[in-house]
Amino acid sequence: MKRLCALPLLLIAMAMTIACSSDDNNGTNTASGNSNANPAPYASLEFPRVKGGNSIVVTHATAALGTTYSLEWDHQLKAQRWTCYFFTKENKDKKWYRDNWKKGITWDGKYWTGDPFQKDPDVPYAEQPNVTGEFSGSSYPDKGFSYFQRGHICASEDRVASQDANGQTFYMTNMMPQGDQFNDKIWSKMESFVRNDWGRKITGANDTLFVVKGGTIDRENDILCRTRNGFIVPRYFFMALLLKRNDTFQAMAFWVEHINSDHSNDKLSDYVLNIKALEEKTGIDFFCNLPDITEQAVENQDLATTIRLWNLNNK
Numbered sequence: 001m002k003r004l005c006a007l008p009l010l011l012i013a014m015a016m017t018i019a020c021s022s023d024d025n026n027g028t029n030t031a032s033g034n035s036n037a038n039p040a041p042y043a044s045l046e047f048p049r050v051k052g053g054n055s056i057v058v059t060h061a062t063a064a065l066g067t068t069y070s071l072e073w074d075h076q077l078k079a080q081r082w083t084c085y086f087f088t089k090e091n092k093d094k095k096w097y098r099d100n101w102k103k104g105i106t107w108d109g110k111y112w113t114g115d116p117f118q119k120d121p122d123v124p125y126a127e128q129p130n131v132t133g134e135f136s137g138s139s140y141p142d143k144g145f146s147y148f149q150r151g152h153i154c155a156s157e158d159r160v161a162s163q164d165a166n167g168q169t170f171y172m173t174n175m176m177p178q179g180d181q182f183n184d185k186i187w188s189k190m191e192s193f194v195r196n197d198w199g200r201k202i203t204g205a206n207d208t209l210f211v212v213k214g215g216t217i218d219r220e221n222d223i224l225c226r227t228r229n230g231f232i233v234p235r236y237f238f239m240a241l242l243l244k245r246n247d248t249f250q251a252m253a254f255w256v257e258h259i260n261s262d263h264s265n266d267k268l269s270d271y272v273l274n275i276k277a278l279e280e281k282t283g284i285d286f287f288c289n290l291p292d293i294t295e296q297a298v299e300n301q302d303l304a305t306t307i308r309l310w311n312l313n314n315k
Helices: 098-103 163-168 180-201 275-282 292-299 303-309
Strands: 002-005 055-062 066-074 079-087 105-107 110-112 149-152 175-178 208-215 223-226 232-234 236-245 248-257
Touching: 055 163, 066 163, 079 180, 098 105, 105 163, 149 180, 175 180, 175 232, 180 208, 180 236, 180 248, 208 232, 236 275, 248 275, 248 292, 248 303, 275 292
Parallel strands: none
Antiparallel strands: 002 055, 055 066, 066 079, 079 208, 105 110, 149 175, 208 236, 223 232, 236 248
C-alpha cells in the first residue's frame, strides 16, 4: 500500500449529457478553454476547485488499485472540506467484507480484531479527533442528538475491491460526526443509490462515476454544533456526482439537512438540486476540471431532466 500526500494550495442533483472529447480515459482534463481548472496534481475530474490557504490535499492509494480517495483538510478548522473518488470497471467489485476485520486481520503492520479506525498518518494527529470517545461522547440533546457516530464520507462499502483500500476508509480524516438516525437512514440510502444504482454498474472501459461528498464547515450558520473538544458537526451534508460514458457527461447532487430522525422513507428526488445551486450553498466549485463549456452545461440542467436521467422517479 502507498500513501500520497499532496502539496498544500490553494446534493440533490443535476444531469446533462453532452459530448466532450478532450478528457483521457483516466478522467484528467487536457483541454484548453478552462478558466478555473486546478493545477496538474489535482486535474482529475472528481476534484473540486481546491481552496488553498490553510488547506492541503491528501490522497490515499494502493499499489494494486491506485487512488482510493482524496480529501481537502483544513488545518485551521481541523476538518475535511470534501472527499472525492471514483468508480471504474477496475475498482467497483466487492472482494473484501467489512466483517473480515472482526475475525482478526493484519493490515498496515497492525493486527485488527474490529473495524480499523485510526488516525490518518498524513495529517497531524493533534488536528484529528480521537479514534474513540470524541464523537460518541458528544451530544446535542436539544436537537435530538444523544451522541454522534463516526460517519464515513468515502463509504467503507465504496472501497471493497481490496483490504488495503477498505482499511484506508477508516482514517479519522474520512470521518465526520453524524447522528445514528441520519447516518444509518437517509445518508445510507443516498450512499446505496450512488454505489448500487450507478457505481457498481460501471462496465465500459471508458466509463467512470466521479463522486464528491462532504459536510458544511466554512460558514458558522452551516455548522450544527461542535463536539466536546471542538470538532465541527456539519448542519448539512452533500453529494455531487459526475458520470462519464465515453465522451458524454451527466451530473447530479444531493443536499440534506443533518437531522437525527428516520427519513429513509423520503423520496431521494426530494433532496435534488442542480450543481450550480449546490455550489451556491457550499461555496465549492465542483467539477472545475471540465472544459468551461461542458462544466456550464452540466451545472445548469433542469431538475426534471436530472431526475429522469438518474432514474430517481421512484427512489
